[in-house]
Amino acid sequence: MSQEETPATETTGHTRSEGTTSSSTPPPSIFHRIMALLKPLAIERFRIIDLADAEQTIKGIQKDIEFRGFNLWILVFSIIICSIGLNVNSTAVVIGAMLISPLMGPIMGIGLGLGTNDASTFKTAMGNLGIAVGISILTSALYFAFSPINEASSELLSRTQPTLLDVVVALFGGLAGILAGSRKEKSNVIPGVAIATALMPPLCTAGYGLANGEWNFLMGGFYLFLINTALIALSTWLVVRYLRFPVLHYVEPALERRYKRLSALLFLALLGPSGYIFYDIVQESRENAALQLFVQDNMEIPGNTVDLEINRGTTPPELEVSIYGSMVTMEQEEQWNQKLAAAHPEFKLNLINNGINEADIEEMREQLAFMMNSFSDLTAKDRQIQQLNAELTLTSGRLRQLESKLLPVGIGNELYTICPSATRVRWGRINEQGPNAQVPETFMAQLEVTLNAPFPRPEMEDSLQNLLGQWLQARLATNHRMEVSIQYETPLP
Secondary structure (H helix, E strand, O other), X not given: OHHHHHHHHHHHHXXXXXXXXXXXXXXXXXXXXXXXXXXXXXXXXXXXXXXXXXXXXXXXXXXOOOOOOHHHHHHHHHHHHHHHHHHOOOHHHHHHHHHOOOOHHHHHHHHHHHHOOOHHHHHHHHHHHHHXXXXXXXXXXXXXXXXXXXXXXXXXXXXXOXXXXXXXXXXXXXXXXXXXXXEOOOOOHHHHHHHHHOOXXXXXXXXXXXXXXXXXXXXXXXXXXXXXXXXXXHHXXXXXXXXXXXXXXXXXXHHHHHHHHHHHHHHHHHHXXXXXXXXXXXXXXXXXXXHHHHHHHHOOOOXXXXXXXXXOOOOOOEEEEEEEOEOOOHHHHHHHHHHHHHHOOXXXXXXXXXXXXXXXXHHHHHHHHHHHHHHHHHHHHHHHHHHHHHHHHHHHHHHHHHHHHOOOOOHHHHHHHHOOOEEEEEEEEEEEOOOOOOOOOEEEEEEEEEEOOOOXXXXXXXXXXXXXXXXXXXXXXXXXXXXXXXXXXXXOO
């Protein structure tokens, strides 16, 4: 009996042990369940390996490596267009030049040669890139050497200090370019990559520096181009390896690791200056914000306008503050100097006080009163001038009216020419007024010609009288009544 109970007891104990073990495993959390559901969807959405066309991608990149014929002329034309855009500070023209630039070909060829261990493709791409860079810088330098605009535009200045942000842009631009080129179905991503990575403007900036002897432009532009080139090649290498493009030559693992370490060191050495420049820009931006906050907290005066400018070109650097409004006292200025020395000891305060005091206000009032009095005097004189002008116009009209009623002075000389036998000529105007006052006054032109002796026949006198009347009518150009009489020195018999 006891033997039968013992196995039962053991079986029961074993069963409890199994129950305890199964209950110690916690159920999966909601987060793990969601991730288990989303993981297949994410893999399905983001997979690219089986969507790439390795053979066509390699052929396409190798076709664009060579700079000869059309590609070379397109490069020259795009460099000239880009140089003009940078010269006149036109962003649209610069973008147009980047769209037609063929520089992406040899750069991606470098990454392809490294990724597939194809030494021939790598050497060809390096050689063509060197030729393209040399021609680009020389073409740009020739343009800027003959350009009448020598001032550096903001488009040029923005490409003299490359930072880590330019590195990030080049990296992701290169990734987008090689991924777009690897698709079985081609897309229009490459033009956008050319704009984003901006390979042409740095070379044109280097050409500007070479033409004008501005070595900071030459070095800054060429350094930015090197960064873009290295990151685009690196992106191409990464994608080629990730998509498992066929490797042309096998390299021993130890030698490949050595090459990778050497490449990593070269990349770090290339990106080091950009990191330093980026850090310097970030520090400068933070310092600018702190100085603006200092001015707002300490130098704001109600009713005044405050402008600030940070000048780091002096030694020591200056915080230039212009105040418009009320005058700032010497005590306030000294207090601000002390606060700035405590908060930012490396900066010196340059205060430009454009305020006005009571004496200035009084002087401005006197000047305003003088101007108002002068304006009143000028207004009175203007009225006098207008009145005199009106009187002059009226007098001129009356004079012209009188002159129109007078007979011309030279009638006598003209008449002696017409009638040589005349011994005396008299002419004038006779006014006429009838007894009726309602009838206006009129006048009559009168001409009297005296001859030596009478004509032998009366009809000859009538003929001369009619001729003189017609001549006088035409001479005076008027329709008024005229009277012509002929007298004789010898009386008629």
